[in-house]
Amino acid sequence: MSSFQSLARAMFLGFRRDRGALFFTIALPLLFLLIIGGIFARQSTPKSKVLEIGAVPVVDQIPAEMRAGIDKSLKFTKVSDRDAALEKVRKGDYAAAIEQSGDRVVLHYSAADQVKTGTVQGQLDGLVQAANQAASGRPPKYRLEGQQVEDRSLKPIQYITPGLLGWALASAGMFGASTTLVTWRTKGLLRRLRLSPVPIRSVFAARVAVSLGVALVQTVLFIGVATMPFFGLKLAHYWWMAIPMVLCGVLAFLAIGMLIGAWAKTQEAAQGVTQIVVLPMAFLGGSFFNIDDAPRWLRVISEVFPLRHLNSGMLKVLVRGEGPASVLPQMGILLGFALVATLIAVRVFRWEQI
Amino acid sequence: MPKTIVANDLRKRYGDVQAVDGVTLSVEEGEFFGILGPNGAGKTTTLEIIEGLRQADGGEVTVLGRSPWPRDPALLPKIGVQLQASSFFERLTAREQLRTFGSLYGVPDRKADAMLETVGLTEKADTPVEKLSGGQAQRLSIACALVHEPELVFLDEPTAALDPQARRNLWDVLRAINTEGRTIVLTTHYMDEAETLCDRVAIIDRGRILRSGPPAALVRDLDAATRISVASGVLSETEARALPGVDDLTDDGVSLVIATRDPSSVVAALAGRGALDGVQIKGATLEDVFLELTGREYRA
Structure with a gap:
């Protein structure tokens, strides 16, 4: 084995056997994904519950093709006691x-949740219109046709994953x-390596490779x-660009870490x-919430953190479906961070404690 | 004899402290050389300069005919330096550790494993370094210094914090290495260790070498009294004082101790009186030389 390989192997084994490191690098982030992703994945607007007092022909006789649409948002429950029903609406x-009595359909609602009430009202109004139209026996003159457009707004899992x-x-x-750098120096391993004929750059290259x-x-x-059905992340076409993106990002982080060390x-x-x-960088870099929602000054500050650029690059290729060339600026910025931090680290670097 | 190390007037200053103040020494090929001195005497800095870890402010040093500073990849494989017993890769077993260091010098695994046997750690081959005892870790750090079979080995207090058995075991290992023809430079606080192992020692204090030479010669030069002790009561103090060659005398009720520079006359006289019960004869040791040179006062 070459010295580079055996150094890399030694460092990798040291990492693999370090339960603490494994927990913080692998388990804890996955746990976060599980918790945060799980919360958002389960978050869907619940159906509005509507009580049906006695027989309500406009509801009971909804044509089948409309029924499916209505059932997505409304859930009807048949009751016979009118007062009890109104009391339940009052309570929320x-x-x-x-x-319904004859041609008169009455909707009792509470104005507590206006959005919900609006939805219910709109839906039922549509039902009544449909019933009216059916009663007229003539084909409808106007027809509303729904066409879904590609949704550019991000679902939580899409920005949470990157x-x-x-x-x-x-x-x-x-x-x-x-x-690593501090431990190596305090324990004398750095000195040990310096006393071996191996070029120092091989030592650092091995660490970077690991x-x-x-x-x-x-x-x-x-x-x-994240792409498991439970979380439901859908990868964009150029998702593989995440790999060079990640490598550039990690180089920047390693360089800053080396500088600190x-x-x-x-x-x-x-x-x-x-x-x-790390902590402010994670928040302002948009790791825990969508930084695009933050005020402008905060977004400007966030630009000083490499993580911000990694995150926005990853969003582009993993989620937004932008092409490989779109992340070149981000990759360049990250490599720039890496270069500058490395240059400073080399100047600050000390072999020995004193 | 070819010189393995030649150091001439080495100087090194840290801030206000002149750590090394004109050290001149030479070590011959195959020699077991000891550097002795109190804490802060400049031993470590002197060694670090010779090893090429620090640049001297002044003076010259050559090691195996080359300059150790700046870092010379052609010289490094020829020297082995034992470091603190903690200078290991984390969470690697003893065998992995030694193989990794071996590979830095292109040493095949099988040879690294053989070195594990030399220092008696074969049974601990699969133990992570964190779980080794102090003595085992110490032996592993020595194995790491020797794995590439260097011509010159530096050992810094190799038996510090070891129990007596482990120390003696390690001495055997060190003697064996020296017998193979390797030059060893050792620093230690233990005078008995230096006396037992070293062909020649240098006593260093305040950055200067105070004296150097074979331990026995240094002891002889000290011209210190020999202490002869016998059990109290076999001889009265007055009788003892009358013996030929007695310089000084104490009796603590357990032992009667006679200090003399003429031990043969004293022993002969004691033997003539049949007063040799429990006799112990202690000559001066390297420790006496050391304390004589560096002073007896305690230094924190």
Whole structure:
């Protein structure tokens, strides 16, 4: 085995056997996805419940083709006691109660939830119109035709997946690099490696290679879970562009981590400073909520964080279906971050504690 | 004899502290050389300069005919440096550790495994380094320094914090390595260790070498009194004081201790009186030389 390979192997084994690291890089982000994604996946507008007092022919005789549409949003329950029915509407247990005597159809509703009431009213109005039209025996003159357009607004799972993944990559990359460097220095491993004839760049290249490998595993697992039917992430056409995107992002995070590790004297300092960078970066980078909804000044500030650019690039290729060329600016920015941080880290770098 | 290390007037300053203040020393091929000194005497810095880990402010050093600074990848495979017993890759077993370090020098796995046997860690081959005892970790760190069969080995307090059995076991390992013809440079706090192992020692303090030479020669040069003790009561103090060659005398009720620079006359006289019950004869040791040179006061 070449020294590069054996170094990479040693570092990988060290990672794989570190339960803490495995938890924070793999399990915790997946847990977040499970929780946050699970909450949003289950979040759909419940049907409005409508009480049907006695026989209501306009409801009972809905033509079959209309029935399917109505059933998506309304749920009818037949009751006979009018007063009890009205009381239930008053209490808010039901959105409305409907009754019919002859040609007169009466809808009782409470105005507590205006959106819901509006929906119910509209739907039932449509029903009555349809019944009127059917009674006239003439074909309808106007017809409303529904055509679905491609939905550009993001569903929660679509921005949560790239966001949480970005956060996972950022913390794994930064914590990994900063604490490794400090540990190696304090334990004397750095000195040990310096005393071997191996070029120092091989040592760092091996560390970077292992981190990139771990990041790819994180990415695959994460996207794999998010595309499960329960979460329902639908990958866009150029999803594979996420791979070079992730690699650029991780390079930037590693470089910042190395910079922190080069500067920090103790493990505690390295962890503290990394945390101070990672947490605000995760929030402002749009990992936990859609940053596009944030005020403009916040969006401007968020640009200083590499995670923001990783997240927006990942959104483009994973979700929005934009082409590979669309993320080149993001990739360039991330590589720029990596380059600048590396250059500073090299200047700050110390082999020894003192 | 070819010189393995030649250091001439090495100097190194850290802020206000002149850590190394004109150290000159040479180590010959195959020699077991000890560097002794109190804490903060400049031992470690001197070694670090020779190993090529630090640049001296002044003076020259050559190791195996080459300059250790700046980092010289052609020299590095010829030297082995034992570091703290913690300088390992995390969560790797003893065998993986040694194989990894071996691979940095192109050493095949089978040879790395053989080194594990040399330091008596074959049974611990699959134990993660974090689970090794102090002595085992110490031996592994020595194995890591030796895995590429360097010509010159640096050991920094290799037996610190070891129990007596582990120390002796390690001494055997070190002697065996030296017998193979490797040059060893050792720093230690244990004078008995230096006396037992080293062909030559240098006593260093305040960044300077105070004295150097074979331990036995240093002890002889000290011209210190020999202490002869016998059980109290076999001889009265007055009788003892009358013996030939007695410099000083104490009796603590357990032992009667006679200090003398003429031990043969004292022992002969004691033997003539049949007063050799429980006799113990202690000559000066390297420790006496060390304390004589560096002072007895406690340094925090």
